Amino acid sequence: MSDYDVDLFVIGGGSGGVRAARIAAQHGARVMLAEEYRVGGTCVIRGCVPKKLLVYASRFRAEFEDAVGYGWTLPQSTFDWPTLIRNKDSEIARLEAAYTATLEKARVTIVKSRAVIADARTVRLADGKDVSAAHILIATGGAPSYGDPIPGIEHAISSNQAFHLPDLPAHVVVQGGGYIALEFAGIFAGLGSHVTVVYRGENILRGFDDDVRQHVRMDMEKRGIRVFTGCKVAAIERMGARFSALLSSGMHVPADCVMFATGRTPHVARMGLKETGVEIAKNGGVAVDEYSRSSVPNIYAIGDVTNRVNLTPVAIREGHAFADTVFGGKPTKVDHVNVPTAVFSDPEVGAVGLTEAEARARLNRTDIYRAMFRPLKATLSGRDTTVLLKLVVDGDTDRVVGCHIVGEGAAEMVQLAAIAVKMRATKADFDATMALHPTTAEELVTMRQKSATYAREAAE
Numbered sequence: 001m002s003d004y005d006v007d008l009f010v011i012g013g014g015s016g017g018v019r020a021a022r023i024a025a026q027h028g029a030r031v032m033l034a035e036e037y038r039v040g041g042t043c044v045i046r047g048c049v050p051k052k053l054l055v056y057a058s059r060f061r062a063e064f065e066d067a068v069g070y071g072w073t074l075p076q077s078t079f080d081w082p083t084l085i086r087n088k089d090s091e092i093a094r095l096e097a098a099y100t101a102t103l104e105k106a107r108v109t110i111v112k113s114r115a116v117i118a119d120a121r122t123v124r125l126a127d128g129k130d131v132s133a134a135h136i137l138i139a140t141g142g143a144p145s146y147g148d149p150i151p152g153i154e155h156a157i158s159s160n161q162a163f164h165l166p167d168l169p170a171h172v173v174v175q176g177g178g179y180i181a182l183e184f185a186g187i188f189a190g191l192g193s194h195v196t197v198v199y200r201g202e203n204i205l206r207g208f209d210d211d212v213r214q215h216v217r218m219d220m221e222k223r224g225i226r227v228f229t230g231c232k233v234a235a236i237e238r239m240g241a242r243f244s245a246l247l248s249s250g251m252h253v254p255a256d257c258v259m260f261a262t263g264r265t266p267h268v269a270r271m272g273l274k275e276t277g278v279e280i281a282k283n284g285g286v287a288v289d290e291y292s293r294s295s296v297p298n299i300y301a302i303g304d305v306t307n308r309v310n311l312t313p314v315a316i317r318e319g320h321a322f323a324d325t326v327f328g329g330k331p332t333k334v335d336h337v338n339v340p341t342a343v344f345s346d347p348e349v350g351a352v353g354l355t356e357a358e359a360r361a362r363l364n365r366t367d368i369y370r371a372m373f374r375p376l377k378a379t380l381s382g383r384d385t386t387v388l389l390k391l392v393v394d395g396d397t398d399r400v401v402g403c404h405i406v407g408e409g410a411a412e413m414v415q416l417a418a419i420a421v422k423m424r425a426t427k428a429d430f431d432a433t434m435a436l437h438p439t440t441a442e443e444l445v446t447m448r449q450k451s452a453t454y455a456r457e458a459a460e
């Protein structure tokens with residue numbers, strides 16, 4: 001017990017903050033948590049969960065089409081956006097209540113308020129009330145950023161609004177080439193919108209393996225999504241109830257909705273951080289050490305506000321490790337290597353470990369195994385699609401250092417492959433594993449022929 005009002009004040013009730021608060025309370029700490037919007041944070045309220053529900057909705061169209069080749073005759077299908085949004089909202093409300101109940105059960109005091117740091121031991125609530133705390137955890141996440149200001153930017157929406165549109169837009173322009181942009185492009189296209197993706201870089205999905213990037217683009221285009229790279233939306237003009245996106249290439253794209261998914265900014269502004277001596281890192285997030293401790297010894301930060309690996313399971317791990325370190329007497333670091341990741345676009349992507357380019361820059365010798373084929377399901381449906389499976393192997397040690405999959409079920413496959421990669425499995429271990437037939441994943445253990453071998457590239 002400290003002389004402070006609480007042992008821990010958590011600012012932000014998202015994935016990381018909720019986990020940290022609960023575990024710290026279970027370790028015996030008196031915990032207060034402030035949330036300015038809704039308990040559950042980005043992932044539950046306007047991120048992973050509602051996004052995946054919309055992804056499920058969008059994929060029924062292809063299922064209905066594919067069913068015909070399998071002998072089904074279906075009545076003309078129709079789709080009702082308000083029903084989807086209503087059902088999604090009630091599931092999100094249920095989850096929010098479940099998160100709140102879990103915190104209350106753990107005896108965490110929840111304050112529905114914005115909170116900022118007044119000094120190293122004091123948190124100030126929106127009504128001006130001060131709460132003293134032995135430790136403060138910043139778990140405020142991030143928010144969509146719109147990039148450089150352009151004329152008409154006020155007409156653009158971000159993912160936050162995309163979850164609450166009153167109607168399904170008939171024509172959508174999505175600016176961005178990252179996972180959120182491509183997921184929403186797939187959602188809108190699957191539900192029936194005409195979608196144009198605009199991305200200023202050379203190709204979509206920067207940071208992913210180059211084969212994956214090419215494959216996803218090719219398959220998205222086959223599904224009718226227009227992808228313009230090397231240009232950006234330069235202005236948005238209102239035209240009655242619609243808009244026109246003027247691209248830097250000079251082209252005008254009419255749209256009912258222009259969505260920007262151009263990155264996210266950590267929530268560090270107007271939080272009293274600078275005044276308290278909490279340093280900001282070059283990446284724009286709170287600077288922390290490997291125990292998530294900031295430059296002020298009793299103030300910690302976890303999750304997206306640190307801009308390390310911005311994924312829910314990482315925020316949760318960091319929150320748990322913080323609580324074990326500070327209140328459980330068990331100093332715990334989080335390993336940020338080999339974090340599996342997915343893009344729930346159409347086609348779906350799953351990836352873990354090094355890309356081919358990263359391996360070739362780091363390893364003496366890199367072996368590449370690659371398979372690309374038409375999945376069995378596409379034979380009778382006649383769907384024009386292929387899956388890609390790729391293993392990146394350290395040629396010296398035979399360790400599988402990267403696994404990249406594009407196609408149906410990619411995320412589920414990579415979650416399991418990530419265990420093998422994390423356990424430092426070798427290609428020989430993969431080969432010794434019996435195939436499970438007929439599956440797509442069996443290709444991971446039956447790729448015998450190397451596609452290529454590379455010696456380390458000379459440093460520039």
Ligand SMILES: Cc1cc2nc3c(=O)[nH]c(=O)nc-3n(C[C@H](O)[C@H](O)[C@H](O)COP(=O)(O)OP(=O)(O)OC[C@H]3O[C@@H](n4cnc5c(N)ncnc54)[C@H](O)[C@@H]3O)c2cc1C
Nearest residue numbers: 012014015016036041042043047115141303304310311312
């Ligand atoms: C559209 C979208 C899809 C995503 N999909 C995935 C996915 O499929 N898989 C995945 O792993 N990750 C996904 N993410 C990322 C994931 O949501 C985040 O990595 C995760 O939510 C980070 O958790 P956090 O606790 O750091 O922050 P958050 O969950 O953002 O929580 C921060 C909370 O702090 C609150 N807050 C902020 N400032 C204050 C303040 N001053 N006072 C009080 N409260 C405050 C906010 O309201 C918020 O509730 C997605 C994100 C988005 C936007």
